[in-house]
Amino acid sequence: MNRKGKIGLALLLGALGTGGFILAQTQSSYTGPKVEITYLHGFTGPDRPVMEELVRRFNETHPNIVVKATAQPWGTIWQQLAALVASGRSPDVVVINEDQITGFIARGALSELAPAELRAANIDKNRFYKALWETADYQGKSYGVPIHSVALAMYYNKDLLAKAGVAKPPKTRDEFLKAAQACTTDRAGRKPGQSGFDPKNLETWGVGIPTPWMGGTIAYSVARQNGTNLVDEKLNATFNAPEAVEAVQFLVDLVGKYHVSPANATEQSEITAFRQGKACFNFNGVWMLSQYQGQQGLKFGIAPFPRLGTKMDAAWGGSSHLTLPRQRAGYDPNKRKAALEFISWMTQPAQNLKWTSAGGLPTQPVVAQDKSYDNNPMQELFEALPNVYPTSGYPWVAQVRGAWDAAFEAALLGKKDVKKALDDGVNEANKQIEQARQSIR
Amino acid sequence: MSARTAQERPQRKGSIFALNESNPLVPYLFLLPHAIFFFIFTVYPVGYGIWISTHRWDPLAPTQPYVGLEFYRNLFDPSTPQSQFFWRTLLNTLFFTAVSVPLLIAVALGLALLLHRPIVGRAFFRAVFFMPGILSVAVMGILWKWMFENQSGLVNIIASEYLGLPRLPYLTTEWLAWVPIVVGTVWWTVGFNMTLYLAALGNIPQALFEAAELDGAGSWARFRHITLPLLAPTTLFVAVTTVLASLQLFGQSLIITGGGPTRTTQSVIMYITEEAFSNNQFSSATAMSFVFGLVMLVFTVLQFRIMARDMQGGMR
Numbered sequence A: 001m002n003r004k005g006k007i008g009l010a011l012l013l014g015a016l017g018t019g020g021f022i023l024a025q026t027q028s029s030y031t032g033p034k035v036e037i038t039y040l041h042g043f044t045g046p047d048r049p050v051m052e053e054l055v056r057r058f059n060e061t062h063p064n065i066v067v068k069a070t071a072q073p074w075g076t077i078w079q080q081l082a083a084l085v086a087s088g089r090s091p092d093v094v095v096i097n098e099d100q101i102t103g104f105i106a107r108g109a110l111s112e113l114a115p116a117e118l119r120a121a122n123i124d125k126n127r128f129y130k131a132l133w134e135t136a137d138y139q140g141k142s143y144g145v146p147i148h149s150v151a152l153a154m155y156y157n158k159d160l161l162a163k164a165g166v167a168k169p170p171k172t173r174d175e176f177l178k179a180a181q182a183c184t185t186d187r188a189g190r191k192p193g194q195s196g197f198d199p200k201n202l203e204t205w206g207v208g209i210p211t212p213w214m215g216g217t218i219a220y221s222v223a224r225q226n227g228t229n230l231v232d233e234k235l236n237a238t239f240n241a242p243e244a245v246e247a248v249q250f251l252v253d254l255v256g257k258y259h260v261s262p263a264n265a266t267e268q269s270e271i272t273a274f275r276q277g278k279a280c281f282n283f284n285g286v287w288m289l290s291q292y293q294g295q296q297g298l299k300f301g302i303a304p305f306p307r308l309g310t311k312m313d314a315a316w317g318g319s320s321h322l323t324l325p326r327q328r329a330g331y332d333p334n335k336r337k338a339a340l341e342f343i344s345w346m347t348q349p350a351q352n353l354k355w356t357s358a359g360g361l362p363t364q365p366v367v368a369q370d371k372s373y374d375n376n377p378m379q380e381l382f383e384a385l386p387n388v389y390p391t392s393g394y395p396w397v398a399q400v401r402g403a404w405d406a407a408f409e410a411a412l413l414g415k416k417d418v419k420k421a422l423d424d425g426v427n428e429a430n431k432q433i434e435q436a437r438q439s440i441r
Numbered sequence B: 001m002s003a004r005t006a007q008e009r010p011q012r013k014g015s016i017f018a019l020n021e022s023n024p025l026v027p028y029l030f031l032l033p034h035a036i037f038f039f040i041f042t043v044y045p046v047g048y049g050i051w052i053s054t055h056r057w058d059p060l061a062p063t064q065p066y067v068g069l070e071f072y073r074n075l076f077d078p079s080t081p082q083s084q085f086f087w088r089t090l091l092n093t094l095f096f097t098a099v100s101v102p103l104l105i106a107v108a109l110g111l112a113l114l115l116h117r118p119i120v121g122r123a124f125f126r127a128v129f130f131m132p133g134i135l136s137v138a139v140m141g142i143l144w145k146w147m148f149e150n151q152s153g154l155v156n157i158i159a160s161e162y163l164g165l166p167r168l169p170y171l172t173t174e175w176l177a178w179v180p181i182v183v184g185t186v187w188w189t190v191g192f193n194m195t196l197y198l199a200a201l202g203n204i205p206q207a208l209f210e211a212a213e214l215d216g217a218g219s220w221a222r223f224r225h226i227t228l229p230l231l232a233p234t235t236l237f238v239a240v241t242t243v244l245a246s247l248q249l250f251g252q253s254l255i256i257t258g259g260g261p262t263r264t265t266q267s268v269i270m271y272i273t274e275e276a277f278s279n280n281q282f283s284s285a286t287a288m289s290f291v292f293g294l295v296m297l298v299f300t301v302l303q304f305r306i307m308a309r310d311m312q313g314g315m316r
Helices: A003-015 A019-025 A048-061 A074-086 A098-106 A115-120 A130-134 A158-163 A173-183 A213-225 A242-256 A267-275 A286-293 A333-346 A349-358 A377-387 A397-412 A418-437 B026-053 B070-074 B081-116 B122-134 B137-147 B154-162 B178-202 B206-214 B219-230 B232-247 B251-256 B268-278 B282-314
Strands: A035-041 A065-071 A093-097 A144-157 A202-204 A281-285 A300-304 A315-323 A388-390
Touching: A035 A333, A048 A065, A048 A333, A048 A349, A065 A333, A074 A093, A074 A098, A074 B268, A093 A098, A093 A144, A093 A333, A098 A315, A098 A397, A115 A333, A130 A144, A130 A315, A130 A377, A130 A388, A144 A158, A144 A213, A144 A286, A144 A333, A144 A349, A144 A377, A158 A173, A173 A281, A213 A242, A213 A281, A213 A315, A213 A397, A242 A397, A242 A418, A267 A281, A267 A286, A281 A286, A286 A300, A286 A377, A300 A377, A315 A333, A377 A388, A397 A418, A397 B268, A418 B081, B026 B282, B070 B081, B070 B282, B081 B122, B081 B178, B081 B232, B081 B268, B081 B282, B122 B178, B137 B154, B137 B178, B137 B251, B178 B232, B178 B251, B206 B219, B219 B232, B232 B282, B268 B282
Parallel strands: A035 A065, A035 A093, A315 A388
Antiparallel strands: A093 A315, A144 A281, A144 A300, A144 A315
16 A cells, blocks of 8 residues: 555544554455455445445555445345355355344355454454354354444433432342332322222333334343343253243233233334333334434433343344355455455454444444543443343244244233243244254254 | 138148248247246246255255155144144135225225216325325335324324223234234225226216116115126126235235234235245245145136126126
């Protein structure tokens, strides 16, 4: 790179307010002849211009690599990737999400990122949050580098909490229950436990637990806090373990026993209730932050998902990973090296910092410490980032999550008791897993 | 026949190299453009589909072993999730069809009768009732999901704040969850059927009504004995197309209820999509498609039978 280019790059990065990260940027690990690589991702929302800007900067700073980026809806990518790989026409770099990645690895769609390759491209896995990096691991090998991270969070209404006499957002089950009860009144102004309290007509309440996917996500988080996962180490479904039953029972009790949650909540109804100042708390993804910030007159805060379980801190997380799909024999090794340089550059702290301006969370602790977050409410979540656990690591996330979400829904709506619902769900999931195993190597 | 000249009628036989219409290949050449597309987009996929459904097929797998009718058998083995969910979602779909088709016919006919009269603003109302049909299913779905939202939906707000009725959790209650789907579908597609009926009403000779009136027929008798029988071909056409469209229910359920609560509004096409693209069980999904295709075929044959019989009856 010539002097002019270096100055230009420094100015560019300086403009980002990321002075501390400049040094890591100037060395490209790819020194071969000029190559063109294709890059497929699903960032088609408001994050798309940010991604396109990053690709443009990469192309400007890497004269010997041309990245051609394509954005497609995620669902289309999942439907097409298998056929693209099978026919040897896969893009060089593809972004895959946490719930899909293990399936694609196990079906042989992705190539391993060998430790030597990662070293050569200056990709250090220790730089990232551990659980986030391991989302793209399978049987001890790495297949992807995290570029995007989201997590379940708790939003709280500051005015309602002040009115209810709650000084700070709750962190534990007891604190949460107390706060939620203080928040809940029926239309006649009665509190839960008072005579005549009508739980069917709530004026304000603690938190609504919706179904199916968002409810399953919340329940998964509480089950993880109880120290259990949806699958065991043989990757069979085990979400009827006592810890999971306890977690689901607690959430069901929020409606039927503690009366701090309206029955029949939906994700949308809870978002509306939180916007209207009826619900003290809202459990949803970090992606809701900008929507709530746009709500006039809503004074709210964001905090890590509280410990509603009994053993440890945990919350559901989602993530996107840069991967190298399997290519046909005779694939240009220079393209692979260039692709690794692209992955390396994209996941450097400076780029991750820029990327989080689109609403994602930092993928690495060093980014989370950046001063530019000082006035950003999102930073309240950073201390909890090491405790974020994506639904990943088993090739049948869709089957397991489908059965789990349905079981939780049946329990929450009172169609089955909790134990029976989860037993049935595990039974269904394991039948599906047995079938899925037959098409996996 | 022998008296006719060659100009009037093409020769029986010509060379296949002849450059005029005597060439026996001519009719087939006329059919060829359609045949090409028919083979590429219908015959070949169906054949490949049969192959996929009898093999354990995954584009990424190195081998695609033959499994015979295993995936068809799964549908009839009560211990598999496939048999459980396929028949359940098929019943859901049939229920939706049974409820929505009569509504889509009756409401369309009612609107057409009202808008056939020379009332003020007729063209405007015709346009208004037709217009929802030009929306995409995504727009229509989100709209009706909001309308019937459990807490904040317009329907529940009106019911509870103005009419003093209890709020109904439409989206999370079995059976009630069909209400937004059926109402939304009727609102969305009734305009098309209405337009067909309007065209048919315009074709009924006015003289028939005048004659009946002279004979002392009241308005109900005129509707029952003139309008309805003469609309029969249209009704059957509307019924066939509406039944086929209803059996293919997908987007409305997907967006309004997501198939919930607990799969009670999941349509069979939704389940087949889930089996293929969430569970990656392509062969199983293909087998289900064939069974479901067969069901649709049976319905269509039945309706064509009825149609043929009725048309003969109506020709007198």
